[in-house]
Amino acid sequence: DAEITQSPRHKITETGRQVTLACHQTWNHNNMFWYRQDLGHGLRLIHYSYGVQDTNKGEVSDGYSVSRSNTEDLPLTLESAASSQTSVYFCASSESVPEGNTEAFFGQGTRLTVV
Amino acid sequence: DAKTTQPNSMESNEEEPVHLPCNHSTISGTDYIHWYRQLPSQGPEYVIHGLTSNVNNRMASLAIAEDRKSSTLILHRATLRDAAVYYCILCTDKLIFGTGTRLQVFP
Numbered sequence: 001d002a003e004i005t006q007s008p009r010h011k012i013t014e015t016g017r018q019v020t021l022a023c024h025q026t027w028n029h030n031n032m033f034w035y036r037q038d039l040g041h042g043l044r045l046i047h048y049s050y051g052v053q054d055t056n057k058g059e060v061s062d063g064y065s066v067s068r069s070n071t072e073d074l075p076l077t078l079e080s081a082a083s084s085q086t087s088v089y090f091c092a093s094s095e096s097v098p099e100g101n102t103e104a105f106f107g108q109g110t111r112l113t114v115v
Numbered sequence: 116d117a118k119t120t121q122p123n124s125m126e127s128n129e130e131e132p133v134h135l136p137c138n139h140s141t142i143s144g145t146d147y148i149h150w151y152r153q154l155p156s157q158g159p160e161y162v163i164h165g166l167t168s169n170v171n172n173r174m175a176s177l178a179i180a181e182d183r184k185s186s187t188l189i190l191h192r193a194t195l196r197d198a199a200v201y202y203c204i205l206c207t208d209k210l211i212f213g214t215g216t217r218l219q220v221f222p
Contacts, residue, residue, distance in 0.1 A: 092158075100166075101147055103149075107158055
C-alpha cells in the first residue's frame with residue numbers, strides 16, 4: 001500500500017545544530033507540505049512544494065528550508081536549531097488535481113526537541 | 116486564505132448523531148470546504164470535502180449551506196473512536212488549519 005513516512009519519529013538536538021527531518025511518500029503525489037504543531041494549537045504551514053524543483057514559503061518559514069529533487073521526498077532542514085523550534089512536525093502529500101479537490105495524506109509526525 | 120470559525124469544543128454521547136458547525140462567511144467561489152480530524156498523538160486524517168453540494172462518504176456527511184457561508188459535518192453515530200479535534204478548512208491549493216473543535220464522546 002502507498003504511504004507517507006517521516007523519520008526520525010523522535011529527535012533531540014542542541015541549539016545551533018543543523019537538523020534535517022525526512023518525509024517520503026510512495027503515492028507519486030506532486031504536492032508535498034510541511035507543518036508544525038505546538039502544544040494546544042492547530043497546524044501551521046512551514047513550506048510546500050508543487051513538484052520537483054518547486055518550493056514555496058508558508059506561514060512560518062523563517063529558520064527552515066526545503067528542497068525537492070525528486071517526487072517522493074521533501075526533506076525539511078532547520079539551519080540552526082532554536083528552542084522555539086521544539087515542536088511536532090507533520091508532512092503531508094496530495095495529488096495535483098483541480099486545486100482544492102483532493103485529499104491530503106499526513107505522516108505520523110516527528111517530535112523534535114531542541115535543548 | 117479565507118478563515119473559518121468553529122466552536123472550541125463539543126460533547127456527544129456514544130451512538131448519537133453529532134453535528135459540527137463551521138462558519139466561513141468570506142468563502143470564495145473556488146474554495147473547497149474540507150474537514151480533517153486529528154486523534155490524540157496522530158497526524159490529521161481526511162474526513163470529507165465538498166464544493167457546493169452535500170457530500171456523503173463512509174465516515175461522515177457534509178451539509179453545505181446554499182450560500183456556502185457555513186457548513187456542518189455530520190457524524191451519524193458517534194463512537195468513542197470519533198473523539199478528536201475536527202478542523203474545517205477552506206482550500207484552493209493548500210490546507211491552512213485553524214484551531215478546530217475538540218469533540219468529546221461519552222459512553
